[in-house]
Amino acid sequence: MIRLNNTPNEGSTVKVNLGFRDSAGQYYIPTKVQYTFLALNNDKETWSIVDDIYLKSLTPASSVVLTIPNVKTVEGTTLQRKVMVYWDAFVDNEYNSFVDEITFDIAPKPYVPDEPVNPPPEPTIYVKINQVNMQIGTLTAVPLQPVFLIKTNLPVDIENAVAQIITQEGEIKDCIMTVDSTGALLTVSTEYWLEYQTSYTLKIGGLVSTINHYVMENDFECAFATQSKDAPHELVIQDSKTVSITENGSHTILPDDSYDGVAEIIANVNVQPNMQEKTVTENGEVVPDTGYTGLSKVTVDVQPPLQEKTVTENGEVTPDSEYYGLSKVDVEIPIETGKTLTVNENGTTTISPESGYAAMEDLELTVAVPGPKPEQTKSVTIIENGTTTVEPDEGKVLTSVEINTEIPIETGRTETITANGTTLIEPGAIYSAMEDVEVTVAVPIETERTETYEHNGTYTISPSTGNVAIDEVEVTVDVPLEANKTETISVEDYTAPVEITPTTGNDGMEKATITLTNMTRLYVWKDPNASPNPHYMYTIYPDTSKCNGHAYQCGTVKNALLTDKPVLVNGDALYVSGYPNSLYYRDPDSDITH
Numbered sequence: 001m002i003r004l005n006n007t008p009n010e011g012s013t014v015k016v017n018l019g020f021r022d023s024a025g026q027y028y029i030p031t032k033v034q035y036t037f038l039a040l041n042n043d044k045e046t047w048s049i050v051d052d053i054y055l056k057s058l059t060p061a062s063s064v065v066l067t068i069p070n071v072k073t074v075e076g077t078t079l080q081r082k083v084m085v086y087w088d089a090f091v092d093n094e095y096n097s098f099v100d101e102i103t104f105d106i107a108p109k110p111y112v113p114d115e116p117v118n119p120p121p122e123p124t125i126y127v128k129i130n131q132v133n134m135q136i137g138t139l140t141a142v143p144l145q146p147v148f149l150i151k152t153n154l155p156v157d158i159e160n161a162v163a164q165i166i167t168q169e170g171e172i173k174d175c176i177m178t179v180d181s182t183g184a185l186l187t188v189s190t191e192y193w194l195e196y197q198t199s200y201t202l203k204i205g206g207l208v209s210t211i212n213h214y215v216m217e218n219d220f221e222c223a224f225a226t227q228s229k230d231a232p233h234e235l236v237i238q239d240s241k242t243v244s245i246t247e248n249g250s251h252t253i254l255p256d257d258s259y260d261g262v263a264e265i266i267a268n269v270n271v272q273p274n275m276q277e278k279t280v281t282e283n284g285e286v287v288p289d290t291g292y293t294g295l296s297k298v299t300v301d302v303q304p305p306l307q308e309k310t311v312t313e314n315g316e317v318t319p320d321s322e323y324y325g326l327s328k329v330d331v332e333i334p335i336e337t338g339k340t341l342t343v344n345e346n347g348t349t350t351i352s353p354e355s356g357y358a359a360m361e362d363l364e365l366t367v368a369v370p371g372p373k374p375e376q377t378k379s380v381t382i383i384e385n386g387t388t389t390v391e392p393d394e395g396k397v398l399t400s401v402e403i404n405t406e407i408p409i410e411t412g413r414t415e416t417i418t419a420n421g422t423t424l425i426e427p428g429a430i431y432s433a434m435e436d437v438e439v440t441v442a443v444p445i446e447t448e449r450t451e452t453y454e455h456n457g458t459y460t461i462s463p464s465t466g467n468v469a470i471d472e473v474e475v476t477v478d479v480p481l482e483a484n485k486t487e488t489i490s491v492e493d494y495t496a497p498v499e500i501t502p503t504t505g506n507d508g509m510e511k512a513t514i515t516l517t518n519m520t521r522l523y524v525w526k527d528p529n530a531s532p533n534p535h536y537m538y539t540i541y542p543d544t545s546k547c548n549g550h551a552y553q554c555g556t557v558k559n560a561l562l563t564d565k566p567v568l569v570n571g572d573a574l575y576v577s578g579y580p581n582s583l584y585y586r587d588p589d590s591d592i593t594h
Contacts, residue, residue, distance in 0.1 A: 002102040009107045018064040022091050027062035030089035039077035063414045079106050088140050097140040126217040127207045128153045141227040148188040154209040155183025161206040163188045196229045242266040313358050333358040342366040375399040384432050409433045416440040445469045452476040456507050482506040488515045
């Protein structure tokens with residue numbers, strides 16, 4: 001399992017987590033781990049090896065953090081990168097080779113203009129080997145007669161090139177090298193056989209490009225290992241093998257070295273034994289005489305003297321010294337019958353026949369032992385947490401219990417947490433506890449967040465997609481306010497409160513200037529002709545020329561400002577009443593001029 005641990009930028013470090021688990025999800029430690037760092041070429045189809053090293057070794061472990069420092073751009077490639085991991089391991093009861101990969105992009109550095117400098121010199125171009133594959137197998141399980149497929153960055157000429165395989169002892173073996181029509185795919189093969197499960201080095205040198213005659217900066221070397229004999233592979237069969245057999249016995253015939261089997265075995269058998277016939281009249285070992293290979297026939301004519309015997313007691317029965325054996329044994333042993341016995345205490349009781357008898361035909365045994373139950377010891381092994389109850393067998397009591405604890409504990413456990421909250425870390429399926437846990441917290445937090453608001457209101461600022469929290473927020477408030485709102489109100493037309501709002505495009509007013517127009521002065525006059533009491537009225541006229549008669553004859557009455565409101569005039573109140581809107585004053589002795 002490969003997982004990218006960070007988002008790399010140009011010049012920063014790439015961190016990749018490698019975890020090795022079997023089909024049941026249990027971690028295991030591989031026998032060998034290697035990786036290759038690649039960059040996608042500008043043609044968007046092929047890849048180039050970064051740093052010109054095809055395979056880099058890592059220390060095997062169940063969980064590895066691969067760190068690649070100073071990731072930078074590579075001429076002729078894009079910003080897309082790939083990490084390929086190769087490892088060998090004994091998993092699910094067999095030895096296998098595995099490969100996995102992860103692809104990601106690196107972000108370029110922000111552009112920072114520099115002072116003009118002289119352009120760098122043109123880079124030196126070399127012929128490079130970008131990729132090595134096997135026609136059959138992998139570099140960790142190469143067939144005994146391998147065929148390598150090699151890709152170069154440029155079309156090449158192989159006229160003066162050299163391909164060799166170097167053993168661990170330093171022995172150099174030449175290879176056959178061909179090139180396809182594109183000039184960029186080489187095929188390297190051998191006419192000899194390699195050894196099983198052995199490490200070698202493939203060396204390529206002397207390649208020259210067909211255009212501009214670029215050369216290799218250094219010879220290319222690639223380590224590989226041949227497959228194990230038990231690994232699946234194409235069998236190498238020897239056509240025929242001839243052997244000569246001149247003596248009896250078991251003969252093992254094996255194929256010659258570097259072969260898995262033999263198609264045909266020719267066995268030339270030429271065994272001529274010298275056999276002897278013999279007759280024997282007594283017991284003993286029969287062997288051929290000197291000069292003979294074996295016995296072709298043995299005639300046995302032995303007549304030993306045998307003895308008949310009668311016995312009345314147990315024991316070993318043997319013939320007398322002058323006899324070879326027993327032809328007949330009569331047994332007359334006296335046997336006791338109807339034997340009875342009562343046992344009333346614990347312990348060992350020996351029951352024997354009565355005197356004069358050699359055995360007992362039957363026995364009636366009565367056991368009547370009072371007291372505690374027989375004691376017992378037990379041993380148990382506990383392999384998981386919990387409560388274990390140990391009980392004696394039926395009819396017994398325990399005197400001691402031996403407890404062996406073998407609880408499986410997981411070690412080297414690693415977990416990466418990328419979100420806030422409570423994370424439950426439990427041991428693996430076959431474990432009951434964890435000895436240690438390495439926890440890596442990588443919660444994404446947004447930094448340098450900026451927001452600008454141009455209108456009043458309530459705003460919720462949340463992290464952008466992919467982040468859990470915000471480290472810092474810069475908020476700019478730019479609400480438009482009207483500097484001075486002006487409004488003119490005609491009092492003559494006023495009938496209700498006037499609402500003043502900002503001009504369109506503004507959310508508020510710094511101040512408002514209101515101008516009132518058509519404000520008419522009012523006059524109050526006494527109407528002496530009113531009956532039964534004098535009436536007082538107010539008009540817009542400054543004299544009494546139009547005030548004779550009733551109030552409604554005094555012209556236009558402006559009473560809007562006094563409607564439903566008491567007004568003090570010389571300490572007394574004016575009230576609106578009558579038709580049409582006359583004013584009554586209740587003090588006939590007072591005179592109001594205006």
